[in-house]
Amino acid sequence: MSTENTAITESSTSRFVRIKEGELDMQLHYNDAGSGAQTVVMLHGSGPGASGWANFNRNVEPLVAAGYRVVLMDCPGWSKSDPVVSTGSRSDLNARALKGLMDAIGLDKVHLIGNSMGGHSAVAFALANPERVGKLVLMGGGTGGLSPFVPMPTEGIKLIGALYRDPTIDNLKRMMNVFVYDTSNLTEELFQARLDNMLSRRDHLENFVKSAEANPKQFPDVGHRLGEIAAPTLLIWGRDDRFVPLDIGLRLVTGLQKADLHVFSRCGHWAQWEHAEKFNRTVLDFLAH
Numbered sequence: 001m002s003t004e005n006t007a008i009t010e011s012s013t014s015r016f017v018r019i020k021e022g023e024l025d026m027q028l029h030y031n032d033a034g035s036g037a038q039t040v041v042m043l044h045g046s047g048p049g050a051s052g053w054a055n056f057n058r059n060v061e062p063l064v065a066a067g068y069r070v071v072l073m074d075c076p077g078w079s080k081s082d083p084v085v086s087t088g089s090r091s092d093l094n095a096r097a098l099k100g101l102m103d104a105i106g107l108d109k110v111h112l113i114g115n116s117m118g119g120h121s122a123v124a125f126a127l128a129n130p131e132r133v134g135k136l137v138l139m140g141g142g143t144g145g146l147s148p149f150v151p152m153p154t155e156g157i158k159l160i161g162a163l164y165r166d167p168t169i170d171n172l173k174r175m176m177n178v179f180v181y182d183t184s185n186l187t188e189e190l191f192q193a194r195l196d197n198m199l200s201r202r203d204h205l206e207n208f209v210k211s212a213e214a215n216p217k218q219f220p221d222v223g224h225r226l227g228e229i230a231a232p233t234l235l236i237w238g239r240d241d242r243f244v245p246l247d248i249g250l251r252l253v254t255g256l257q258k259a260d261l262h263v264f265s266r267c268g269h270w271a272q273w274e275h276a277e278k279f280n281r282t283v284l285d286f287l288a289h
């Protein structure tokens, strides 16, 4: 997919595809930029109004400029992808959707970058399809489960739940102010864009609440299976993550076969956005060596 000579924007890279994978028969939305021999798929987090573009808009261009094809998948139940109620493991459901997307657009093997829920889903995909994963980059996610140090659900996860149940601008600001360490970077424009995304798909908001009621453990603890994953893995965690705490990163770096952990200071749950330049440099170096 070539976007040479075309500005890389959400609309210029926006695509739809029909997937059939197990019980999933649905339309997915994704963004597709660049034309390299190697493809990096980015998987977004689970907040209301999230999308591939909302989570990774500061990371696409540098990777495309370095020669990678970049695909952002909007998970089932988010943004312009079809709605779903998840009654089992949402990590596994997203992994099946990713397999369906890769089969449909002809991707054999990819590197995966996952943010939060996207990290849980990347690990689920690697467990189910090890031969189709090159390298993994996980931020603020990779396995569910309890933290021995931080009361759970964390304050950020509680704010996500409150926003899904009552999608107001005030609740949105409460949640987004906890995403990042430095809230001075959050603009009214950013709040408005996220609010518009969120309110444009009330079905997604309602389905998330129904899913959590049907199964509160949407992202199961796969700690006991981490040792099965041989893919080289870069873990990037915000020291000040108030959604998925740093000690989950310590569990991952201990359990995975080949993992390095980088802790960014003055950084919350959105490392790829809050410290985009350092994130992009670190990821490019990891992918190249």
Ligand SMILES: O=C(O)CCC(=O)/C=C/C=C(\O)C(=O)O
Pocket: 044, 045, 046, 047, 048, 050, 051, 055, 115, 116, 117, 118, 141, 144, 157, 219, 243, 244, 269, 270
């Ligand atoms: O519950 C979990 O472990 C995952 C929480 C999660 O995915 C939060 C993500 C938030 C965002 O990054 C977002 O909505 O943009």
